Amino acid sequence: MSTQPGARRATIARAVTVEGVGLHLGHLCRLTFRPAPSGTGRVFVRVDRPGRPRLPALAAGAEFAERRTQLGRGADALHTVEHVLAAAAALDLDDLEMEMDAPEPPVLDGSSQGFLEALRGAGRVEHAEAAPEFRLREPVRVAEGGSVYEAFPADDLELDVAIDFPHSLVGRQTIALRVTAESFAAELAAARTFGFVHEISALQEMGLIRGGSTDNAVVLGPDGVVDNALRWPDEFVRHKALDCVGDLALLGGRVRARVVAERPSHSGTLLLVRRMLAHAADGAHTPT
Numbered sequence: 001m002s003t004q005p006g007a008r009r010a011t012i013a014r015a016v017t018v019e020g021v022g023l024h025l026g027h028l029c030r031l032t033f034r035p036a037p038s039g040t041g042r043v044f045v046r047v048d049r050p051g052r053p054r055l056p057a058l059a060a061g062a063e064f065a066e067r068r069t070q071l072g073r074g075a076d077a078l079h080t081v082e083h084v085l086a087a088a089a090a091l092d093l094d095d096l097e098m099e100m101d102a103p104e105p106p107v108l109d110g111s112s113q114g115f116l117e118a119l120r121g122a123g124r125v126e127h128a129e130a131a132p133e134f135r136l137r138e139p140v141r142v143a144e145g146g147s148v149y150e151a152f153p154a155d156d157l158e159l160d161v162a163i164d165f166p167h168s169l170v171g172r173q174t175i176a177l178r179v180t181a182e183s184f185a186a187e188l189a190a191a192r193t194f195g196f197v198h199e200i201s202a203l204q205e206m207g208l209i210r211g212g213s214t215d216n217a218v219v220l221g222p223d224g225v226v227d228n229a230l231r232w233p234d235e236f237v238r239h240k241a242l243d244c245v246g247d248l249a250l251l252g253g254r255v256r257a258r259v260v261a262e263r264p265s266h267s268g269t270l271l272l273v274r275r276m277l278a279h280a281a282d283g284a285h286t287p288t
Protein backbone atom coordinates (compact mmCIF):
# COMPACT_ATOMS: atom_id res chain seq x y z
CA MET A 1 0.00 0.00 0.00
CA SER A 2 1.42 3.37 -0.96
CA THR A 3 0.71 6.73 0.64
CA GLN A 4 -0.93 9.80 -0.81
CA PRO A 5 1.35 12.85 -0.98
CA GLY A 6 -0.09 15.76 0.98
CA ALA A 7 -3.07 13.86 2.37
CA ARG A 8 -3.08 12.69 5.98
CA ARG A 9 -4.71 9.75 7.66
CA ALA A 10 -7.99 10.75 9.28
CA THR A 11 -10.39 9.64 12.00
CA ILE A 12 -13.42 11.17 13.70
CA ALA A 13 -13.17 13.69 16.54
CA ARG A 14 -15.66 12.06 18.94
CA ALA A 15 -17.78 8.97 19.34
CA VAL A 16 -21.24 8.79 17.77
CA THR A 17 -23.90 6.07 17.90
CA VAL A 18 -26.67 4.84 15.62
CA GLU A 19 -29.24 2.18 16.50
CA GLY A 20 -31.78 0.04 14.71
CA VAL A 21 -32.66 -3.38 13.35
CA GLY A 22 -30.41 -5.34 10.96
CA LEU A 23 -31.72 -6.01 7.46
CA HIS A 24 -31.10 -9.73 7.06
CA LEU A 25 -30.77 -11.20 10.56
CA GLY A 26 -33.32 -8.89 12.17
CA HIS A 27 -31.43 -8.24 15.45
CA LEU A 28 -31.46 -4.85 17.15
CA CYS A 29 -27.99 -3.31 17.01
CA ARG A 30 -26.22 -0.40 18.65
CA LEU A 31 -23.31 0.73 16.47
CA THR A 32 -20.83 3.19 17.95
CA PHE A 33 -18.17 4.84 15.81
CA ARG A 34 -15.07 5.74 17.83
CA PRO A 35 -11.90 7.69 17.00
CA ALA A 36 -8.88 5.45 16.44
CA PRO A 37 -5.10 5.98 16.52
CA SER A 38 -3.16 6.32 13.30
CA GLY A 39 -2.55 2.97 11.63
CA THR A 40 -5.60 1.26 13.14
CA GLY A 41 -7.49 1.05 9.86
CA ARG A 42 -11.23 0.45 9.81
CA VAL A 43 -12.00 -2.18 12.43
CA PHE A 44 -15.28 -3.62 13.67
CA VAL A 45 -15.46 -4.76 17.31
CA ARG A 46 -18.08 -7.29 18.47
CA VAL A 47 -18.67 -5.99 22.00
CA ASP A 48 -21.38 -8.62 22.57
CA ARG A 49 -18.99 -11.55 22.07
CA PRO A 50 -16.45 -13.07 24.50
CA GLY A 51 -13.10 -11.34 24.18
CA ARG A 52 -14.59 -8.51 22.09
CA PRO A 53 -13.23 -9.91 18.80
CA ARG A 54 -11.88 -7.37 16.31
CA LEU A 55 -12.61 -7.78 12.61
CA PRO A 56 -10.60 -5.52 10.29
CA ALA A 57 -12.55 -4.41 7.23
CA LEU A 58 -10.15 -6.07 4.80
CA ALA A 59 -10.54 -8.60 2.02
CA ALA A 60 -8.45 -11.12 3.95
CA GLY A 61 -11.27 -11.55 6.46
CA ALA A 62 -14.20 -11.34 4.05
CA GLU A 63 -16.39 -14.31 3.12
CA PHE A 64 -18.55 -14.93 0.08
CA ALA A 65 -22.16 -14.56 1.25
CA GLU A 66 -25.61 -14.27 -0.29
CA ARG A 67 -26.88 -10.70 -0.81
CA ARG A 68 -24.45 -9.10 1.64
CA THR A 69 -20.83 -8.44 2.57
CA GLN A 70 -19.64 -10.62 5.45
CA LEU A 71 -16.54 -10.41 7.64
CA GLY A 72 -15.41 -13.48 9.58
CA ARG A 73 -17.09 -16.81 10.19
CA GLY A 74 -19.21 -18.44 12.83
CA ALA A 75 -20.70 -16.69 15.85
CA ASP A 76 -18.23 -13.80 15.70
CA ALA A 77 -19.00 -12.94 12.07
CA LEU A 78 -20.41 -9.62 10.90
CA HIS A 79 -22.97 -9.34 8.14
CA THR A 80 -24.14 -6.60 5.74
CA VAL A 81 -21.35 -4.11 6.51
CA GLU A 82 -21.22 -2.55 3.04
CA HIS A 83 -23.36 0.54 3.72
CA VAL A 84 -21.29 1.43 6.79
CA LEU A 85 -18.02 0.98 4.91
CA ALA A 86 -19.26 3.03 1.96
CA ALA A 87 -19.85 6.05 4.19
CA ALA A 88 -16.50 5.70 5.97
CA ALA A 89 -14.59 5.26 2.71
CA ALA A 90 -16.36 8.14 0.96
CA LEU A 91 -15.33 10.45 3.81
CA ASP A 92 -11.71 9.20 3.67
CA LEU A 93 -11.80 8.01 7.27
CA ASP A 94 -8.79 5.71 7.38
CA ASP A 95 -8.78 4.90 11.11
CA LEU A 96 -12.07 4.04 12.76
CA GLU A 97 -13.31 1.63 15.41
CA MET A 98 -16.91 0.47 14.97
CA GLU A 99 -18.34 -1.22 18.05
CA MET A 100 -21.39 -3.42 17.51
CA ASP A 101 -23.50 -5.37 19.99
CA ALA A 102 -25.08 -7.61 17.34
CA PRO A 103 -23.94 -9.49 14.21
CA GLU A 104 -25.30 -6.92 11.75
CA PRO A 105 -25.36 -3.09 11.72
CA PRO A 106 -28.66 -1.21 11.66
CA VAL A 107 -30.19 -1.01 8.20
CA LEU A 108 -31.66 2.43 9.03
CA ASP A 109 -33.55 3.48 5.87
CA GLY A 110 -31.71 1.01 3.62
CA SER A 111 -29.07 3.47 2.46
CA SER A 112 -25.79 4.96 3.75
CA GLN A 113 -27.33 8.33 4.54
CA GLY A 114 -27.67 7.82 8.29
CA PHE A 115 -24.09 6.58 8.64
CA LEU A 116 -22.77 9.46 6.54
CA GLU A 117 -24.63 12.02 8.65
CA ALA A 118 -23.45 10.45 11.91
CA LEU A 119 -19.81 10.39 10.79
CA ARG A 120 -19.92 13.94 9.49
CA GLY A 121 -21.48 15.07 12.76
CA ALA A 122 -18.65 13.44 14.71
CA GLY A 123 -16.09 15.84 13.25
CA ARG A 124 -12.75 15.04 11.67
CA VAL A 125 -9.20 14.78 12.98
CA GLU A 126 -6.14 14.30 10.78
CA HIS A 127 -3.13 12.33 11.96
CA ALA A 128 0.45 13.24 11.12
CA GLU A 129 1.00 10.18 8.93
CA ALA A 130 0.31 10.12 5.20
CA ALA A 131 -2.95 8.57 4.03
CA PRO A 132 -2.76 5.07 2.51
CA GLU A 133 -3.92 4.65 -1.06
CA PHE A 134 -4.44 1.70 -3.34
CA ARG A 135 -3.26 1.83 -6.96
CA LEU A 136 -3.17 -0.75 -9.74
CA ARG A 137 -0.08 -1.40 -11.83
CA GLU A 138 -2.12 -2.83 -14.75
CA PRO A 139 -5.76 -3.39 -15.81
CA VAL A 140 -7.71 -6.24 -14.20
CA ARG A 141 -10.75 -8.12 -15.52
CA VAL A 142 -13.06 -10.42 -13.54
CA ALA A 143 -16.23 -12.33 -14.46
CA GLU A 144 -18.34 -14.02 -11.80
CA GLY A 145 -21.78 -15.41 -12.57
CA GLY A 146 -23.56 -12.63 -14.42
CA SER A 147 -21.17 -9.95 -13.15
CA VAL A 148 -18.30 -8.59 -15.24
CA TYR A 149 -15.72 -6.09 -14.01
CA GLU A 150 -12.79 -4.21 -15.44
CA ALA A 151 -10.50 -2.08 -13.30
CA PHE A 152 -7.89 0.34 -14.61
CA PRO A 153 -5.17 2.50 -13.04
CA ALA A 154 -6.47 6.01 -12.28
CA ASP A 155 -5.80 8.99 -10.02
CA ASP A 156 -9.18 8.85 -8.27
CA LEU A 157 -11.95 6.36 -7.61
CA GLU A 158 -14.11 6.42 -10.71
CA LEU A 159 -17.15 4.16 -11.07
CA ASP A 160 -19.02 3.16 -14.20
CA VAL A 161 -21.85 0.84 -13.12
CA ALA A 162 -24.59 -0.81 -15.16
CA ILE A 163 -27.48 -3.05 -14.12
CA ASP A 164 -30.24 -4.81 -16.01
CA PHE A 165 -33.40 -6.19 -14.37
CA PRO A 166 -36.57 -7.34 -16.16
CA HIS A 167 -38.90 -4.85 -14.49
CA SER A 168 -40.58 -1.83 -16.05
CA LEU A 169 -39.14 0.55 -13.43
CA VAL A 170 -35.61 -0.79 -13.71
CA GLY A 171 -34.50 -2.30 -17.02
CA ARG A 172 -31.01 -1.22 -17.96
CA GLN A 173 -29.63 1.65 -15.88
CA THR A 174 -26.14 3.14 -15.84
CA ILE A 175 -24.25 5.65 -13.76
CA ALA A 176 -20.73 7.04 -14.06
CA LEU A 177 -19.11 9.33 -11.53
CA ARG A 178 -15.90 10.27 -9.78
CA VAL A 179 -16.43 9.34 -6.15
CA THR A 180 -15.65 12.08 -3.64
CA ALA A 181 -17.21 12.94 -0.30
CA GLU A 182 -19.33 15.52 -2.09
CA SER A 183 -20.47 13.35 -5.01
CA PHE A 184 -21.18 10.40 -2.71
CA ALA A 185 -23.35 12.58 -0.47
CA ALA A 186 -25.24 14.11 -3.37
CA GLU A 187 -25.58 11.17 -5.76
CA LEU A 188 -25.29 7.85 -3.89
CA ALA A 189 -25.65 8.02 -0.10
CA ALA A 190 -29.46 8.14 0.00
CA ALA A 191 -30.01 5.36 -2.56
CA ARG A 192 -31.73 2.45 -0.81
CA THR A 193 -31.39 -1.29 -1.11
CA PHE A 194 -34.07 -2.89 -3.24
CA GLY A 195 -35.73 -6.19 -3.96
CA PHE A 196 -38.69 -7.82 -5.66
CA VAL A 197 -41.90 -9.19 -4.19
CA HIS A 198 -41.45 -12.52 -5.97
CA GLU A 199 -38.10 -13.05 -4.14
CA ILE A 200 -39.36 -12.51 -0.59
CA SER A 201 -40.44 -16.06 0.28
CA ALA A 202 -37.23 -17.64 -1.02
CA LEU A 203 -35.02 -15.14 0.84
CA GLN A 204 -36.95 -15.65 4.07
CA GLU A 205 -36.51 -19.41 3.74
CA MET A 206 -32.76 -18.75 3.52
CA GLY A 207 -32.91 -16.85 6.82
CA LEU A 208 -32.50 -13.45 5.16
CA ILE A 209 -34.44 -10.12 5.18
CA ARG A 210 -35.82 -10.83 8.66
CA GLY A 211 -35.56 -7.13 9.42
CA GLY A 212 -36.59 -5.94 5.98
CA SER A 213 -39.67 -3.84 5.31
CA THR A 214 -40.87 -1.09 3.01
CA ASP A 215 -39.48 1.34 5.62
CA ASN A 216 -35.90 0.25 4.88
CA ALA A 217 -35.97 -1.04 1.31
CA VAL A 218 -37.50 -0.32 -2.06
CA VAL A 219 -39.76 -3.28 -2.79
CA LEU A 220 -40.93 -3.77 -6.36
CA GLY A 221 -44.16 -5.57 -7.17
CA PRO A 222 -45.61 -6.23 -10.64
CA ASP A 223 -47.34 -2.85 -10.65
CA GLY A 224 -44.56 -0.72 -9.20
CA VAL A 225 -43.04 0.31 -5.86
CA VAL A 226 -44.88 -1.07 -2.81
CA ASP A 227 -45.82 1.44 -0.05
CA ASN A 228 -43.05 3.83 -0.97
CA ALA A 229 -41.68 6.17 -3.65
CA LEU A 230 -38.37 6.37 -5.49
CA ARG A 231 -35.87 9.07 -4.60
CA TRP A 232 -34.49 9.01 -8.16
CA PRO A 233 -35.84 7.16 -11.22
CA ASP A 234 -32.47 5.37 -11.32
CA GLU A 235 -32.19 4.78 -7.56
CA PHE A 236 -31.49 1.11 -8.29
CA VAL A 237 -28.18 1.60 -10.10
CA ARG A 238 -27.21 4.32 -7.64
CA HIS A 239 -27.57 1.82 -4.81
CA LYS A 240 -25.47 -0.74 -6.69
CA ALA A 241 -22.77 1.92 -7.07
CA LEU A 242 -23.02 2.63 -3.33
CA ASP A 243 -22.49 -1.07 -2.64
CA CYS A 244 -19.42 -1.02 -4.87
CA VAL A 245 -17.91 1.85 -2.84
CA GLY A 246 -18.43 -0.14 0.35
CA ASP A 247 -17.03 -3.39 -1.02
CA LEU A 248 -14.02 -1.69 -2.63
CA ALA A 249 -13.18 -0.32 0.84
CA LEU A 250 -11.98 -3.86 1.61
CA LEU A 251 -8.84 -2.94 -0.36
CA GLY A 252 -7.75 -1.14 2.80
CA GLY A 253 -6.70 2.24 1.37
CA ARG A 254 -8.11 5.17 -0.55
CA VAL A 255 -8.88 3.57 -3.89
CA ARG A 256 -7.30 5.08 -6.99
CA ALA A 257 -8.79 3.09 -9.86
CA ARG A 258 -11.45 3.27 -12.54
CA VAL A 259 -13.87 0.40 -12.03
CA VAL A 260 -16.34 -0.60 -14.73
CA ALA A 261 -18.95 -2.96 -13.29
CA GLU A 262 -21.63 -4.74 -15.32
CA ARG A 263 -24.34 -6.24 -13.07
CA PRO A 264 -22.20 -6.07 -9.91
CA SER A 265 -22.82 -8.33 -6.92
CA HIS A 266 -21.20 -8.50 -3.49
CA SER A 267 -19.51 -11.81 -4.34
CA GLY A 268 -18.33 -10.47 -7.67
CA THR A 269 -16.89 -7.30 -6.17
CA LEU A 270 -15.07 -9.29 -3.47
CA LEU A 271 -13.53 -11.42 -6.21
CA LEU A 272 -12.49 -8.24 -8.02
CA VAL A 273 -10.96 -6.83 -4.83
CA ARG A 274 -8.88 -9.96 -4.34
CA ARG A 275 -7.71 -9.83 -7.95
CA MET A 276 -6.86 -6.14 -7.60
CA LEU A 277 -4.77 -6.88 -4.52
CA ALA A 278 -2.73 -9.28 -6.64
CA HIS A 279 -2.06 -6.46 -9.12
CA ALA A 280 -1.28 -3.63 -6.70
CA ALA A 281 1.05 -0.96 -8.07
CA ASP A 282 3.67 -1.45 -5.39
CA GLY A 283 3.75 -5.22 -5.89
CA ALA A 284 3.44 -5.74 -2.13
CA HIS A 285 0.14 -7.60 -2.16
CA THR A 286 -0.74 -11.20 -2.76
CA PRO A 287 -4.24 -12.60 -3.27
CA THR A 288 -6.30 -12.81 -0.07
